[in-house]
Amino acid sequence: MLQQAAIIGDGAMGTVSAMLLSANGARIGLWSAFQEHADDMSRTGENKRFLPGFPLPKGLRISTDAAEATEGADLVIIAVPSRHLRGVLERIKAALPERAVYISVIKGIEAASLLRPSEVIREVAGDRRLAVLSGPCLAREIAARLPATAVVASPDAETARIARDAFATPWFRVYTSEDHVGVELGGALKNIIAIAAGICDGLELGNNAKAALVTRGLVEMTRLGAAMGARRETFGGLAGLGDLVTTCTSDLSRNHYVGKEIGRGRSLEDIRETMGRVEAEGIETTRSAVALADRHGIEMPITREVYAVLFHDKPAPDALADLMSRSLKKESDGLTG
Amino acid sequence: MLQQAAIIGDGAMGTVSAMLLSANGARIGLWSAFQEHADDMSRTGENKRFLPGFPLPKGLRISTDAAEATEGADLVIIAVPSRHLRGVLERIKAALPERAVYISVIKGIEAASLLRPSEVIREVAGDRRLAVLSGPCLAREIAARLPATAVVASPDAETARIARDAFATPWFRVYTSEDHVGVELGGALKNIIAIAAGICDGLELGNNAKAALVTRGLVEMTRLGAAMGARRETFGGLAGLGDLVTTCTSDLSRNHYVGKEIGRGRSLEDIRETMGRVEAEGIETTRSAVALADRHGIEMPITREVYAVLFHDKPAPDALADLMSRSLKKESDGLTG
Numbered sequence: 001m002l003q004q005a006a007i008i009g010d011g012a013m014g015t016v017s018a019m020l021l022s023a024n025g026a027r028i029g030l031w032s033a034f035q036e037h038a039d040d041m042s043r044t045g046e047n048k049r050f051l052p053g054f055p056l057p058k059g060l061r062i063s064t065d066a067a068e069a070t071e072g073a074d075l076v077i078i079a080v081p082s083r084h085l086r087g088v089l090e091r092i093k094a095a096l097p098e099r100a101v102y103i104s105v106i107k108g109i110e111a112a113s114l115l116r117p118s119e120v121i122r123e124v125a126g127d128r129r130l131a132v133l134s135g136p137c138l139a140r141e142i143a144a145r146l147p148a149t150a151v152v153a154s155p156d157a158e159t160a161r162i163a164r165d166a167f168a169t170p171w172f173r174v175y176t177s178e179d180h181v182g183v184e185l186g187g188a189l190k191n192i193i194a195i196a197a198g199i200c201d202g203l204e205l206g207n208n209a210k211a212a213l214v215t216r217g218l219v220e221m222t223r224l225g226a227a228m229g230a231r232r233e234t235f236g237g238l239a240g241l242g243d244l245v246t247t248c249t250s251d252l253s254r255n256h257y258v259g260k261e262i263g264r265g266r267s268l269e270d271i272r273e274t275m276g277r278v279e280a281e282g283i284e285t286t287r288s289a290v291a292l293a294d295r296h297g298i299e300m301p302i303t304r305e306v307y308a309v310l311f312h313d314k315p316a317p318d319a320l321a322d323l324m325s326r327s328l329k330k331e332s333d334g335l336t337g
Numbered sequence: 338m339l340q341q342a343a344i345i346g347d348g349a350m351g352t353v354s355a356m357l358l359s360a361n362g363a364r365i366g367l368w369s370a371f372q373e374h375a376d377d378m379s380r381t382g383e384n385k386r387f388l389p390g391f392p393l394p395k396g397l398r399i400s401t402d403a404a405e406a407t408e409g410a411d412l413v414i415i416a417v418p419s420r421h422l423r424g425v426l427e428r429i430k431a432a433l434p435e436r437a438v439y440i441s442v443i444k445g446i447e448a449a450s451l452l453r454p455s456e457v458i459r460e461v462a463g464d465r466r467l468a469v470l471s472g473p474c475l476a477r478e479i480a481a482r483l484p485a486t487a488v489v490a491s492p493d494a495e496t497a498r499i500a501r502d503a504f505a506t507p508w509f510r511v512y513t514s515e516d517h518v519g520v521e522l523g524g525a526l527k528n529i530i531a532i533a534a535g536i537c538d539g540l541e542l543g544n545n546a547k548a549a550l551v552t553r554g555l556v557e558m559t560r561l562g563a564a565m566g567a568r569r570e571t572f573g574g575l576a577g578l579g580d581l582v583t584t585c586t587s588d589l590s591r592n593h594y595v596g597k598e599i600g601r602g603r604s605l606e607d608i609r610e611t612m613g614r615v616e617a618e619g620i621e622t623t624r625s626a627v628a629l630a631d632r633h634g635i636e637m638p639i640t641r642e643v644y645a646v647l648f649h650d651k652p653a654p655d656a657l658a659d660l661m662s663r664s665l666k667k668e669s670d671g672l673t674g
Contacts, residue, residue, distance in 0.1 A: 136548035147661040148545035151668050173661065175668035207587040208485035211473035215579035236573060237668050242552035249586045250544040324484040324510065331488050331512035331574050 006070040009079035012139035022057030029069035066092035082108025107187035109288035131163040134187035136246035153183035182234030191282030193217030195259035197248035202263015227296040255282035343407040346416035349476035359394030366406035403429035419445030426461040444524035446625035468500040471524035473583035490520035519571030528619030530554030532596035534585035539600015564633040592619035
């Protein structure tokens with residue numbers, strides 16, 4: 001039975017994790033890097049900045065002191081943007097309990113090292129019992145207790161079960177998997193395709209074109225994943241296809257939003273400015289995925305076009321036109337490899 | 338080079354087929370079963386009933402006389418609802434040219450026989466050079482010349498190439514496949530999942546729940562398809578996943594619309610009445626798929642719940658609740674078989 005959990009991160013996923021664990025009876029400490037935001041959440045009983053409209057769990061202890069947040073925790077949820085992950089872990093390292101089970105809910109890839117979040121956690125914190133959670137999990141919908149599903153994966157089956165039991169509620173169904181590489185990569189890579197789908201929507205190219213992008217996008221995600229040691233079938237599951245579909249069709253997705261605004265003609269700098277501390281993980285993940293595709297010699301045409309649009313000022317209409325006019329004779333030519 | 342084509346059917350897909358073939362320089366005859374509609378199209382130069390807002394190709398000959406429509410045709414497009422297919426073919430059989438290439442664009446399964454449209458065509462018309470075309474093809478978007486993709490499949494590679502060259506335009510990319518069973522079944526079975534997704538939307542259950550339905554839906558489509566001789570990978574392509582994504586997320590899909598209205602509490606009879614001659618193929622396909630699942634001993638939980646809602650008055654909220662609470666421990670438990 002879960003007694004005590006710690007959440008590292010004050011964003012939407014950290015907050016919704018607190019809600020789920022609390023529904024299962026856990027006592028929870030939540031660590032925020034920002035005193036002002038911690039105070040605001042404690043005072044109002046709500047995360048007005050990242051998940052407004054939902055009361056925080058009763059008894060949630062919010063602190064900027066990591067030792068206080070993690071005291072006695074047998075479960076630690078890591079929920080910080082991937083580009084801050086290493087810095088945060090280095091900073092709070094001493095406060096990370098040795099015997100706890102760790103669950104990363106991060107969907108990204110560290111840009112400098114090209115490591116998955118769980119690999120960064122192991123590198124900084126050492127060998128831990130570690131699981132990753134991913135899937136079609138728009139935080140606002142889970143907070144509203146609408147039905148949702150997710151997958152937890154760990155090389156250790158017992159760790160995966162502990163993670164599942166901590167998160168699973170009647171409205172949030174959690175499946176286990178042994179493919180931690182695939183589950184973690186699925187959640188990261190789909191954000192790139194979500195940006196592409198957003199561009200398609202911003203250009204008003206229609207649902208036929210977007211469906212083609214999603215389909216071909218999943219093919220290239222699977223291709224890179226398999227080269228990195230993931231199982232292909234994981235990408236056809238909730239952490240691949242499921243998450244991809246949600247992210248590509250919901251206005252609640254930040255990555256889709258970024259793409260849509262680019263499609264409408266705004267610059268990335270301009271969009272980033274208005275988003276403030278809200279992160280669209282797909283931007284940095286695109287950079288990482290291109291580097292990984294180079295390393296593994298994998299063809300990723302959609303990812304490369306998104307990269308050209310984001311970082312080399314390629315006009316979005318040209319990128320989409322180039323994608324739609326790629327020459328493939330047989331469909332299976334593009335499905336293999 | 339394509340000289341002369343005939344379209345059998347006056348619906349949206351027949352009309353959009355005429356537009357594409359005409360863009361490639363074909364002379365086209367279009368057969369309608371309804372004199373009034375044929376006259377209306379000839380007079381207005383538009384298919385106001387099924388594809389309003391787009392001019393019909395110049396020189397399109399519309400007729401209720403099949404022999405007139407098919408005269409000299411080296412290509413015949415079959416574009417009638419599957420439940421009228423056999424009756425139409427029996428009626429116009431004498432007018433079907435022997436040496437032409439036939440392309441079915443029908444997405445359904447004949448209810449009484451459980452045959453695919455191409456099988457019905459062969460049964461009535463005898464052995465023909467035959468291809469099927471499927472994919473994410475919302476007719477209004479293709480008519481508007483927004484970019485789209487499709488797959489044509491035939492056991493005979495040369496027939497597939499002829500079909501591809503007839504349909505492919507700069508805005509409509511057509512890939513070839515040898516898996517005619519998978520391509521044809523993908524287009525039919527996705528309509529069931531589209532109804533389920535519509536129910537989910539009508540009940541306002543959110544994008545997380547819908548993504549789970551789409552993901553699990555593709556799994557059961559693939560399972561049945563594989564048992565019927567299709568290749569699994571076809572369902573991960575444009576004619577499976579691609580079409581599924583479009584249909585589950587677009588308000589232009591009739592099957593999604595039917596599900597949504599049911600989710601909102603309307604009865605099937607009531608919805609059918611307001612749709613008139615417009616067919617939602619997924620309704621009959623659900624019935625066929627349940628029979629096929631029984632025959633092949635395939636688990637299809639989503640299809641069975643849609644069936645219970647459509648034909649046995651099961652309340653939609655109960656069906657969705659039953660689906661979301663199915664017990665699966667490992668995600669892969671549901672992916673195999």
